[in-house]
Amino acid sequence: MTRRVLGVAAVVLAVLIFPRVAGTYPVKLLQEILIWGMFAMSLDFLMGYAGMVSFGHSAFFGVGGYVAALALVAWGPGVAAGLLLPAAAAALAALVIGFFSIRVSGVYFIMLTLAFSQMFYAVTFQVGWLGAEDGIVGVPRPRLAGVDLNGLTAFHVYVAAFALATVLVLWRIVRSPFGHVLRGIHDNEARMQAVGYAVDRYKLLAFVIAGTVAGVAGALYAQFVGSITPEAFLWRTSGEALLMVIIGGTGTLGGGLLGAAAFILLQSLVSSYTERWMLLLGLTFIVFVLFAPGGIVGALRGRIGLRA
Amino acid sequence: MTALLEVDRLTRYFGALGAVNGVTLAVERRERRAIIGPNGAGKTTLFNLITGHLAPSGGRVVFDGHPITGLPPHRVARHGLARSFQRTNLFSRLTVLENLRLAAAADGRGSYRLFGSVDRLTAPLARAREVADAVGLSERLDETVARLSYGEQRQLEVGVALATRPQLLLLDEPTAGMSPEETRRMTRLLAALGRDVTMLIIEHDMDVVFSLADRITVLHYGEVLVEGPPDAVRADARVYEVYLGTGDGA
Numbered sequence: 001m002t003r004r005v006l007g008v009a010a011v012v013l014a015v016l017i018f019p020r021v022a023g024t025y026p027v028k029l030l031q032e033i034l035i036w037g038m039f040a041m042s043l044d045f046l047m048g049y050a051g052m053v054s055f056g057h058s059a060f061f062g063v064g065g066y067v068a069a070l071a072l073v074a075w076g077p078g079v080a081a082g083l084l085l086p087a088a089a090a091a092l093a094a095l096v097i098g099f100f101s102i103r104v105s106g107v108y109f110i111m112l113t114l115a116f117s118q119m120f121y122a123v124t125f126q127v128g129w130l131g132a133e134d135g136i137v138g139v140p141r142p143r144l145a146g147v148d149l150n151g152l153t154a155f156h157v158y159v160a161a162f163a164l165a166t167v168l169v170l171w172r173i174v175r176s177p178f179g180h181v182l183r184g185i186h187d188n189e190a191r192m193q194a195v196g197y198a199v200d201r202y203k204l205l206a207f208v209i210a211g212t213v214a215g216v217a218g219a220l221y222a223q224f225v226g227s228i229t230p231e232a233f234l235w236r237t238s239g240e241a242l243l244m245v246i247i248g249g250t251g252t253l254g255g256g257l258l259g260a261a262a263f264i265l266l267q268s269l270v271s272s273y274t275e276r277w278m279l280l281l282g283l284t285f286i287v288f289v290l291f292a293p294g295g296i297v298g299a300l301r302g303r304i305g306l307r308a
Numbered sequence: 309m310t311a312l313l314e315v316d317r318l319t320r321y322f323g324a325l326g327a328v329n330g331v332t333l334a335v336e337r338r339e340r341r342a343i344i345g346p347n348g349a350g351k352t353t354l355f356n357l358i359t360g361h362l363a364p365s366g367g368r369v370v371f372d373g374h375p376i377t378g379l380p381p382h383r384v385a386r387h388g389l390a391r392s393f394q395r396t397n398l399f400s401r402l403t404v405l406e407n408l409r410l411a412a413a414a415d416g417r418g419s420y421r422l423f424g425s426v427d428r429l430t431a432p433l434a435r436a437r438e439v440a441d442a443v444g445l446s447e448r449l450d451e452t453v454a455r456l457s458y459g460e461q462r463q464l465e466v467g468v469a470l471a472t473r474p475q476l477l478l479l480d481e482p483t484a485g486m487s488p489e490e491t492r493r494m495t496r497l498l499a500a501l502g503r504d505v506t507m508l509i510i511e512h513d514m515d516v517v518f519s520l521a522d523r524i525t526v527l528h529y530g531e532v533l534v535e536g537p538p539d540a541v542r543a544d545a546r547v548y549e550v551y552l553g554t555g556d557g558a
Contacts (some may be wrong), residue, residue, distance in 0.1 A: 011333075028344060033443045049375050052445040066369065066525035074383075089380045163456060171425050172422075172424075173422050173423070175425055176421055176422050176423055176424055176425070176426060177413065177419050177420075177421045177424070177426045177429050178408070178419060178420055178421055178422050179419050179422075179426070180409075180410065180413075181410070181413075181419050183399075183401075184399055184402070187399040187401050187402060188397065188398065188400070189396065189470070190397070191386075191393075191397050191399065192382075192410070192414075193380070193382045193390060194359070194361075194382075194390075194397075195385055195390065195410070195411045195414040195469070195471075195472050196382050196383060196386045196390075196415065196416070196472055197382055197414050197416070197419070198416070199382065202420075205420070209422075214331035225448050255467075258492060304447050
């Protein structure tokens with residue numbers, strides 16, 4: 001336990017001092033990893049713990065991003081516009097989409113969530129005041145307690161704080177009575193019903209929690225890039241998060257961050273040599289699914305287990 | 309005082325086949341009632357109709373004065389009616405203690421708590437230990453289901469139902485597939501349960517039936533053929549003919 005706390009503290013410290021020792025590009029890469037890691041962790045919470053494999057998680061990432069972009073452009077750089085409103089909007093979207101989607105499971109759940117996210121894509125792609133295919137550009141970063149987040153280090157600390165908060169909040173939820181109910185639903189939904197759980201309500205709450213975290217990640221992403229496009233809603237956004245979770249390790253939370261790191265590093269390193277980085281990514285994915293179904297975290301645990 | 313469970317002309321058709329055909333029965337508080345009948349007599353279908361796993365084509369179910377006909381399974385369970393399944397139906401990735409604790413916490417109190425460790429929810433934990441004791445698994449609390457023997461899994465199957473503190477326990481062939489030794493153990497466990505839990509039990513093993521039941525209902529082709537105390541049922545010629553006489557399970 002103390003070793004784990006020390007380990008987490010060491011990682012947090014390393015992330016925080018990273019801007020002191022590294023150049024602008026690596027720092028931005030790390031910020032991107034943290035934001036995508038949050039998004040992937042929210043999906044892992046949904047699929048790894050509640051057993052709901054969604055292929056439409058981009059809907060909430062996109063809603064968070066778009067609402068943040070619209071609000072920050074319209075009302076200036078406030079925290080309410082940059083974070084609270086996007087989080088609330090994503091939660092609401094998850095409530096509505098979840099209400100319909102949790103009625104079905106398995107492939108039908110995947111298809112329904114996918115359809116909802118693609119609807120958002122289709123709408124943002126066409127509606128003029130949402131910028132249509134160009135999206136919304138010139139998104140300012142919020143000011144937080146008088147601190148200008150345009151500076152590299154300030155924004156870095158801001159993103160790192162949210163990533164850490166996501167880890168801590170989801171980690172606690174997973175170990176809470178509610179998290180325990182989700183494990184039961186994942187394991188045997190019918191028996192959960194038979195002993196008296198209103199399973200749909202728990203699933204909906206899990207869906208809303210995951211959607212809200214994804215919305216915050218989307219809002220941070222819009223602030224990071226300074227713009228948001230309909231691509232955020234595209235199935236590829238959901239698919240990439242899914243890949244990150246599987247590469248990192250499903251049902252581990254931390255795997256989302258590691259998977260995001262592997263994915264984004266691979267993308268940035270390989271794409272500077274060849275256009276075919278997707279090919280390498282595909283091969284990586286196949287290797288993981290076949291030989292390390294527990295992902296990076298599972299492989300690491302196996303190592304530690306062998307050593308012990 | 310009315311009966312705890314009243315089933316009134318309950319009917320379920322599968323196509324033209326009346327799997328359960330106008331079954332009426334009443335189970336009194338504290339009673340131990342066995343339901344027997346040849347395979348395909350509609351015993352499990354009757355359970356599924358009572359617990360909301362199947363919607364009836366007709367008839368009604370009243371439990372403890374509340375109409376529960378057609379309610380979904382989790383609402384039926386909340387009324388204090390728990391069931392075990394013929395085919396073991398557990399949380400296979402969880403431990404014995406976790407299985408029982410989940411069931412004990414199914415009243416929903418505290419289950420929506422997002423923060424704070426699950427270990428601090430003390431009432432379900434205490435109930436889980438109590439039930440583990442009652443079903444003979446107190447030495448196996450931290451084993452996952454996969455590591456239990458078949459007999460132990462069947463004991464846990466009953467335990468999960470019992471952990472919800474039901475007024476009525478519906479047991480669907482608790483000794484199915486068990487060795488004679490395991491069957492005797494299960495029978496002892498069931499006999500030792502307090503009378504405050506009313507019991508409705510489907511069972512093929514006649515030794516189990518006759519050592520547990522106060523009354524027996526015999527189903528045949530979805531209808532009640534005979535109902536009465538064990539001795540009367542044993543002596544009934546019709547029962548002998550359709551059930552015991554076939555050699556099925558006797």
